[in-house]
Amino acid sequence: MNKSLLSVLIASVFAAPALAFEPFAVKDIRVEGIQRTEAGTVFSYLPVKVGDTLNDEKAAQSIKALFATGFFKDVRIEVDQNVMVVVVQERPAIAKLDFIGMKEFEKDVIVKALKETGIAEGRIFDRALLEKAEQELKRQYLTRGKYGVNITTTVTPLERNRVGINFNVEEGVAARIKQINLVGTKAFNDKELLSQFELTTPGWLTWYTKNDQYSRQKLSADLEKLKSFYMNQGYLEFSVESTQVSISPDKQDVYITINVSEGDRYQVSSVKLAGDFTISEDELRKLVLVKPGDVFSRERLNESTKAIGDRLGKEGYAFANVNAAPEIDKEKRKVAFTIFVDPGKRVYVRRINVSGNTKTRDEVIRREIRQMEGGWYDADRVTVSKQRIDRLGFFTDVIVETPAVPGTADQLDVNLKVTEKPTGNLMLGLGTSSTDKVILSGSIAQNNFLGSGNNVSIQVNSAKSYRTYVFSYTNPYFTPDGVSQGFDVYHRTVNTSSTAIAYYSSASTGGGIRFGFPIGEKQSLGLGLGVDFTEITVYPDSPKYYQDFVSDFGDSNLSVPLSLNWASDGKDSFFFPTKGTFQKAGIEVAVPGGDLTYYRANYQLQHFIPLNTKFTLMLNGELGYADGYGGKGLPFYKNFYAGGVSSVRGYKASSLGPITEDFRIGGNRRVVGNAELLWSIPGMEKSLRMGWFFDAGQVYGKGQNIALGDLRYSTGLSAAWISPIGPLKFSFGLPLNKQDNDKSESFQFQLGTTF
Incomplete structure (x- = not known):
């Protein structure tokens, strides 16, 4: 039996073949070395079929295609009397994942996270993904404030070309926020400002709330609360200039420094209404909570624009656009507002859809609805409908959505989604x-x-x-x-x-x-x-x-x-x-x-x-x-x-x-x-x-x-x-x-x- 070695290593895919051979018509294709992979799977990836002419280029393409699947760590192609022989060595499969010393998380949570990195039971083991899995596991611990976590990974060969992966975790203790420093504040004391924050230094309830552990998301939310606090007190130009988060060498204490610019405090000089009202201006003006002479408050301004939008919603203008444009006088520290009102088109309800009621009959829910199909949209009636359905006590959650009907400018649907609870x-x-x-x-x-x-x-x-x-x-x-x-x-x-x-x-x-x-x-x-x-x-x-x-x-x-x-x-x-x-x-x-x-x-x-x-x-x-x-x-x-x-x-x-x-x-x-x-x-x-x-x-x-x-x-x-x-x-x-x-x-x- 004469066999010619065409390729041994993946490097041969990108270089000239070590041994050239005369092209020949493939009489048959045989696969050797497979244990778990089906032969049909190998055939599906091969660019060569029975009857094709096999040459050096097609052989190199075949090797490259099989390596690209990730299933094999070695691929060779041999020739046996016009039969193409594909010899493979499979990568091992992951038989099990074990976590030693892990107390912070449930195993199912971490297994799900690692699966997204490519490491999961039953999948092909790729050592290149192991480091990525370790980083993901560390990231999970960092979200809990455990910056000193140490992870050691061991890969153990098992029978039938399988491996077990052990993650040995030294969790350490969670880092706590030692201090939050506010730099640039003059108008208010730090105690009053920090009371707006969810993040805090350790207290009697933080063992449960975890608010003494640093979180980027929580810090972003706290900075927005801080901005809202200042703007509700008239500081129209307040801004957060920078934030620094540092951790102590022993990785147990976190220090947060926030640099702010307060700016000047502004008073409201005037408030005007402009646009197409559809309702009398006097009625809309009564809804404006911001008055000339008041200290500027973003909250009261937002409440005013919302109230106008809600009032227009009662008349069927569901997509009304109400915006306040400021005119700032920095020298006098005054700000004037023009509230532009664009009611848009009057909208009526095409259809009321109820979903999620797997047990409760539609009529039980619909008889509580005060908004009628075919009628003008009324925001108050929709709100009352939601409250009445919630007060039935049959559902853990009631969600209302009012999407526009595609292709129309004057129609919307009211979608009521309920979540049944045991009654x-x-x-x-x-x-x-x-x-x-x-x-x-x-x-x-x-x-x-x-x-x-x-x-x-x-x-x-x-x-x-x-x-x-x-x-x-x-x-x-x-x-x-x-x-x-x-x-x-x-x-x-x-x-x-x-x-x-x-x-x-x-x-x-x-x-x-x-x-x-x-x-x-x-x-x-x-x-x-x-x-x-x-x-x-x-x-x-x-x-x-x-x-x-x-x-x-x-x-x-x-x-x-x-x-x-x-x-x-x-x-x-x-x-x-x-x-x-x-x-x-x-x-x-x-x-x-x-x-x-x-x-x-x-x-x-x-x-x-x-x-x-x-x-x-x-x-x-x-x-x-x-x-x-x-x-x-x-x-x-x-x-x-x-x-x-x-x-x-x-x-x-x-x-x-x-x-x-x-x-x-x-x-x-x-x-x-x-x-x-x-x-x-x-x-x-x-x-x-x-x-x-x-x-x-x-x-x-x-x-x-x-x-x-x-x-x-x-x-x-x-x-x-x-x-x-x-x-x-x-x-x-x-x-x-x-x-x-x-x-x-x-x-x-x-x-x-x-x-």
Whole structure:
């Protein structure tokens, strides 16, 4: 057998062949040396086919083509009696990637990052890419502030032409920002300016926020915040001239130096409107917040142009262009603005598209939409539609986009994209509360039954002091115009032996039907009628007040409660509002026809005030009043109570109010007020919110004067968590004016809602 060596090394591709041969017609092609690669793959890359004439040039092209695949580290071509023999040596494949000493990252995150560099299990190993992979791994650590990381890579040959790659990582400690220096600042002190920054030196919460670790993106955002701060204070020509970031020799401390030029402070000399208004100039001028004589504020100027654009949007001018052009007088340090208004063409909505609702029916979403297809675009109606859909509580996110229709100048589509969340709950379990200690609970609830928007629930709670069995059904659109209808059937038992309430027990069975009537975009009326049968048991150590009631009215009573409620909900979110007002007023009257006649009235006002992008102030006030009528007194088990996680935190639940024989008996009047500073935890904005609260409240008995001096006060920290098993509230409260007969309870929590 005669074989001629045509090429051995890749260098021969670019040089004259070492051994020339007579060209010949290829009778067959044979591949030798392959283990994982299919022969067909080799054939597909060869520029030579059976029947072609093989010469020196075609042989060199074949070698070059096979090397270019990256599959082989050696390629030879031999000739065996007019048969072209391709002899290859495959590169090894990567069998596994191991990371030793890596704690900062999950393995999956790093594996994904390295895959983009070409290093991944199952791929062909190329040593040239290994250094690139190491650099990528180091880059990942640099994003976490670990500048002293050391990475050693080991390649281990394995059977069947495979290799294992081990990354040995010495993470070191994360470098912290030691100091942030501001150079060139005169108008404000450094403390005030650095409060605008997200980056900071180490503090009590930076272990979680990581804001003491340098990040180029965070620094850029902070510099923009600094610029906005200055420009809102009138410094129109403020600029950041340079920034320097340095690290200490031990790579543990970072120093940031920012050089700024403040410039002069400017006042507004005049504000003019120009352009095609389509709306009266007087109306638009009322929307301008920047007035002559004011110190220039970029924020107020932007709010003015936005307000004008939004006002034009209400008239259908969705693509209105509103810009403010400055005229600067440097000598007088004055600036004049001309706000140019170009409404563009009036736009109408071609189509409203709903997507992402894999479970909820389209009609459930569309009946909340206030913008109509074919009508003029109204920005306010689109915003209200988004809020109404969000308040359904069926979705974790609601996104609205208004793209222009291609090829038109006067049409747009409204695209609503929702993200479904679980609205059903099946739970059997054991829980605890600060009042009842142990709660056995079970529930089957579906707030969006079969995607219809209807609520169906069967709920059971078994606590030492309070047991409830309820079946509820609600159809929020009983009629097409939004009248809701629902009914409830329940059985409740109460035993106050483990609470602060005077000792008694009761068992109530009943039900009712209710209707809701929308009377505005955010307001509704509710009307309900029910029947309740209650059996009461008092004991020798029960207060005389309780025993007298049973003596006068019997130990079993039938009542027919008629309820009327009004609610106005202007909050911007169902779970964690940041702005808006909520009001609720209601009265329940036990009408003649039953054994008891009484009434209970309640009013609540809640207001959310956004202080900035991080903090929200919540103010809440509640009033309650109840009494009997028609010669019958108020049942003692209908009294008001206060204290606990839902009213005045830091005091034991239901422990405030009148006292009889060292027991709380409740009262017919209730006053509660709460002020709470709320903030979200970064990365958990939609599931966890913290708060610092100040609570006040008291319950007053019949004939007792309402005196503010009798109010109880408390302060402390709170947390609200949308947990996998339901809403969970925590509080750690400190009573501020606890009296000798008050019962305090520092740590309190509540799972879900109480029926």
